[in-house]
Amino acid sequence: MKKIWSSALALLVSCFAFAVSAETSSAVDQYQLNLRKGVTDISGQVYDLHMLMFIICVVIGVLVFAVMFWSMIFHRKSRGAKPANFHESVKVEIAWTIIPFIILVVMAFPAAKTLIAMEDTSEPDVTVLVTGSQWKWHYKYMDNDVEFYSTLATQPEQINNKFDKGENYLLEVDRPLVIPTGSKVRFLVTSDDVIHSWWVPDFAVKKDANPGFINEAWTNVNEPGIYRGQCAELCGKDHGFMPIVVIAKDPADYQAWISEQQEAQRKAKEEEQRLLAMNMSMEELMSTGEQVYLRTCAACHQPNGQGLPGVFPGLAGSEMALNDIQGHIDIVVNGKAGTSMQAFGKQLTMSEVAAVVTYERNAWGNNTGDMIQAKDVNAVINGK
């Protein structure tokens, strides 16, 4: 009970604070009431526009309600009010058609100005291809050989209330997008499956990711920092679990980061080639396979391999997992058109694919004893 009262008090206080000053910081707070100002010139303009609209609406509302409450208080029968007889007035009616119209025109100008500023198509300094898929984002730097998937980093145990929830619960990813400050960064947004929407409130950027089509948006961040957002278009089961994290760095730091990533990605490719020649043991395959499975496959096929009947097929006891090795590797590598099954060949290394296929063929009572090695996966990918 005491807690409810303190919450109520906090609510009142914050409402009051809101009335006194509409300015709220972009820092996360429990009773954030207003839109955030963001960290770009455009997001600042959007905030100002929002405040302008808000104030106009409040003023209109207050005026209308004031007249209405005046009637309710002073024109009540219990006070002996006698009804007047008027029921039309052309002058008044024309006035309250024209005046709102003029207010709208006043609102339209700054809105159009900001909109046109947002649709600037000039050449950017950095271009990132953002691809949504169920339920992760993929970022590809168009001018460098750097690309990676970015998925939710919050542990399932936090979501299922087994562990305490961290500060950035549901708003943390394994690999954030990094962009330079003070430069025009363009996002080309598209999707591999359903429609997603890439949204970072601090940039005032929200663009739908439409499969087969590209959309673009841009930002120019002033302050280095970590900015968080979420997918904004219902995209299926885990729509609530595909956050966006963007780190803005000084151009110099950004360059260093990009070079580091290029080097790391080159090394990873070499490593993958090296692993082709190696065979992993059953234990290694199963333990790596389980990790990869829980990270990548369990969202749909479920940790117990049973799937969701009628939505996502189960793997335990399935025909493919028991008999068809080639088909199994093929579907994991290339996905299946017209279904939610993605092409994981783009997301996992060959040895990871080998491990996860091995795991699926030997877990939950699928005791085939099959061992798949990276070179088998390579044979499917490169036809050797």
Add this chain to the structure above:
Amino acid sequence: MSEAKHDQKDKNGKLVFKLVATVFLMFGFAFALVPLYDVFCDITGINGRTADSAAVYESVEVDRSRKITIEFITRTNTGMPWEFKAQTRKVEVFPGEMNQVDFYVKNATNKDYVAQAIPSVSPGTAALYINKTECFCFNHQPLAAGAEAVMPMKFYIDPQLPKDITFFTLQYTLYDVTASAQDVAMNQG
């Protein structure tokens, strides 16, 4: 009285007929929206899709006063195992000048595939000003197991391109249409 009732029925019948006709008309209109949408997109470039048939290169005056940068993106959709790359990542062209960009594809699998490339341009309005005289995206592209190919795309930019567009992106997404291509072949056979 019964005369009046009869009249009433007649009047009702006529009105019901008109309203039901409107209902069917509007149902048809929903489907008519599909071609209408395409026409609308062709006029306004609302969805950034380029024309799906070849343009004829008319001797247009080359506008050497400005250069347009075009960036290419290649993607393959889920279930499409080909390797797909643009030979050039970016080109700079004068409006009105003929250009060619080649795209490389390889089917490394042991199955034959038929692909369809779907173009998309951003900003969308630029799609109206890119005229392709030859493009792999006009047709289905078959590729046997293990084969590779270079697919050309010849185009010029309409000099009418608005001055504020100096830079745009053209994306191709390859889709696996093997199944539907076989259906068509079977129907024709």
Add this chain to the structure above:
Amino acid sequence: MSTATTELDHDDHHHHAPSGIKRWLYTTNHKDIGTLYLWFAFIMFLIGGAMAMVIRAELFQPGLQIVEPNFFNQMTTVHGLIMVFGAVMPAFTGLANWLVPMMIGAPDMALPRMNNWSFWILPGAFTILLASLFMEGGGPAFGWTFYAPLSTTYSNDTTALFVFSVHIMGISSIMGAINVIVTIFNMRAPGMTWMKMPLFVWTWLITAFLLIAVMPVLAGAVTMVLTDKFFGTSFFDAAGGGDPVMFQHIFWFFGHPEVYIMILPAFGIISAIIPTFSRKKLFGYASMVYATTSIALLSFIVWAHHMFTTGMPVGAELFFMFATMLISVPTGVKVFNWVATMWRGSLTFEVPMLFALAFIVLFTIGGLSGLMLAIVPVDFQYHDTYFVVAHFHYVLVTGAIFSIMAAVYYWLPKWTGKMFDVTLAKWHFWCSLISVNVLFFPMHFVGLAGMPRRIPDYALQFADFNKWISLGGFAFGLSQLIFLALLIKACRKKGEPVSAQVWEGAEGLEWEIPSPAPYHTFETPPVIK
């Protein structure tokens, strides 16, 4: 339920209808069918509300506690479908059935047999929709807007049932709309000229035209979803030359007029109640009619304001922004007219008036947040957040549903002949009013702070407000049980008998016939002076 109007039969000597269930199955009487529609809508309101309770219980605190995300999505989807097609629209059709013939001096609806049909296919449609929740893979989980390709390539096979049930709902609404139009065109009593018609009749006439224009488009959209999913067409699939964004264009071409279908009859109701309890004629009758017409016409050219983030050229965004802003002019005229009607009236605050006053204030709040949403650059921040959820619940719950409750309280004594339990009604009003604001007002805040809609779990900074929202939701849900108790009591004919006029300031043909309204009314048309 069957006791609702059986006693009325005694007033009628020609009537030899079957009794019991057969009476309701075979009835062609507009009052019986109106009652059926209203009870059906109320049951659907409770079922849809129960789903909202599941949603709010899951969102009570962060983390997944009660339902799986996939089931959560089914709840949001079916909640939306049921409230739109099962609660609000049938309730308005029920009111039209009861009131339109009585208001224009007609003996019944023009097409009574079709009237019976259009009601009795509805329970079938919703049985199919609800049954799909219990099938393998569950019911529809793609939102009531069923955007392709989530509803086509990536949905489960029960989508076929969803499509089928939406088709039946559409046919039912279209038949209801045809009936209303034919009745109003051909059955008005002599002297009931167009500009003498009560505004409820006017707004319903315009609504019926909207229904006829856009329900077939919805039918077309679901048909395309069906053929894309099961028959290999590619209307919305880029691989076959289609475009998923086109789905949104077609859907919202239906969807925006649909929004007005759910609010125009409410304007008619409020325009009937405010003058009665102000004891003063409605201000600006003619401008009300013109405003309603222009809202209906404008609703056809604003659809893309639901899709600003899909990537449109600036020109299109500006056009749809300006067109949308324009709608606030006729809507404003309506609000001003209501306030002017109250001005220097002689006000009393009976229960229907309480709901009508709450409607004006809360609907205006919803309208103003709608105006903010029309501004493209800020819509990029609001779109698909709880700010939108707050906006349309203010318009639909404290708008449409409050108007329906106001209407029920206003005309219930006419239907039953007895005054309802005023104490219960006041409890219902005050509990609903307070809880509905605790429920929906903080949604503005979490929306602005950045909480997306349609998520089963959320970041920690939204936790406290969501707790309040859920508490408000449970309280609002419980408050409706008071309404249920009141309605059962009213149908069992408890309460003080009322006069023909019922309310002191009430004017119109329906207040000239006895209370309760006899089973057959105006068999000889009244003469309107």
